[in-house]
Amino acid sequence: MLRDVVIIGGGLTGVMAARTLKENGVDDVLVIEKGKSLGGRMATRRIGEGRVDHGAQFFTVRTKHFQSFVEEWEKNDFVSKWFGKTYSRYKSNNGMNSLVKKLGENLEVIFNTKVINIQNAEDHYLLLTDCHTKIAAKAVIITAPVPQSVELLHNLEIDHRFNKMLKNVTYHPCFVLLASLPTSSTLPEVGILNENLPDGLDRIVDHKKKGISSLTTLSIYTTGQWAxxxxxxxxxxxxxxxxxxxxxxxxxxxxxxxxxKRWRYSEATSTIKHPFLDLEQTFPLFLAGDVFLHKDDRSGRTRVESAFLSGVAAGEEMARRMVNKLNLKFSEN
Known part of the structure; x- marks a missing residue:
């Protein structure tokens, strides 16, 4: 079966790209996720009887576009403000990956499947997986961390401009120690401590005080350099x-x-000033993710919002291409 669009990666970028495609008239969209659930680095897991966020802990809002979605999520009780004055830090009320799962409820997703190679076929792409399956696609959006995305492209002829741009993107790793306690912690009541910590530690989060766990659980993050x-x-x-x-x-x-928890690709040390990257192949092939920023993004940093906006932008452009191609075919007939 030849799919219209296949999206590699079920994090926030991949889910928003898929939703945007469907909202713009492209119904045949498949998401392939190597893990057992949606979320990516918006990650939540159980530890004992408690719950912990062990990737992104919160998100901020800097654009009107993102704000309109966040306001809707607040109305639906998906998210709420956690702390912060200049920029409110928002939490997902049932753990960070619950938000991505909500957004991806009506999408077609294959879990526990890793794409290991992408090849050109006669009139489409052929995606090879670690499950020894082959998936044919007219168009592809890759939302994995940049080094993993580059690995998937080695059988394709990519312009040296793009190769150079992508190879300049590097990441800090991170370790997250997850702990459960029988009693309350001594962390501040807001549930986060990110100053006056021992060397090598970046922050500690208490998820009971954060409001997402019935028991006391901690996420203890290292700095990128220590990791x-x-x-x-x-x-x-x-x-x-x-x-x-x-x-x-x-x-x-x-x-x-x-x-x-080990995060090999925790936070990018550099960004690309395009909301997604069109690799200018014969058939549409885009890269998207939190590394890809809009040109007017003044923060210059990867974050949840940049992942969201990249997915929307990639989905909108891919939908435009697919719909225009379909209209052209109809007009020729």
Missing amino acids: KNHYHLEDHEIKALLLESLKPVLQKEKIIELQL
Whole structure:
């Protein structure tokens, strides 16, 4: 079966690209996600009987376009303001990935499937997966982190301009230590501590105080530089080092369960000033994600909002291409 558009990646960018396509008349859209649920780096998981966000903890709003959606999400009780004065920090009320799941409820998604290669066929793309399946598509939007996206393109002829641009995008990794406690933590009542922390630690979040967990659970984030320096170590070594560093902060806490999450591509150190990248292939092939910023984006940073806006922009342009192609075919007949 030849699909109209296949989207690689079920994070916020991929979901918004798919929604935008369908809202603009392209019904045959398939999302392929390597994990077991939608969300990407808007990630939530269970630890014991509690819940933890262990990717993005919140989002801010800087554009009117995004604000209009956020206001609707607030009305539907999907999100609410958490903290912040200059820019309100919004949380998803049932964990960050619950918002992406809500947005993706009516999409066709294949889970637990990783695309490992993209090839040109006679009049379409052929996507090869780690499940030994082949998926044919008239057009493709890739929303994976840039290094993973580049790996998928090695069988295609990509203009050197784009290759150079993409290879300049690098990422900081991150470790997140997930812990559950039998009693309340000593963190501030708002539920986040991001100052006066031991070297190598970036922030600690208490999800019970944040309002998304019935039990006390913590997400403890390292800095990108600390993660880069220690990424070669085994998980048990990382846990031991972090627990030792945490003694001054959590000296009175008794941890009853502990997990470690590795983010290889946590935060990009540079961005691309286009909301998506059209690789100018014979058939439409776009790259999108939080790295791709609109030219008037004054923050210059990757964030949840940039992921959202990139998905919408890629979806709108892909829909325009697909609808125009269909209209041309009808006029020729």
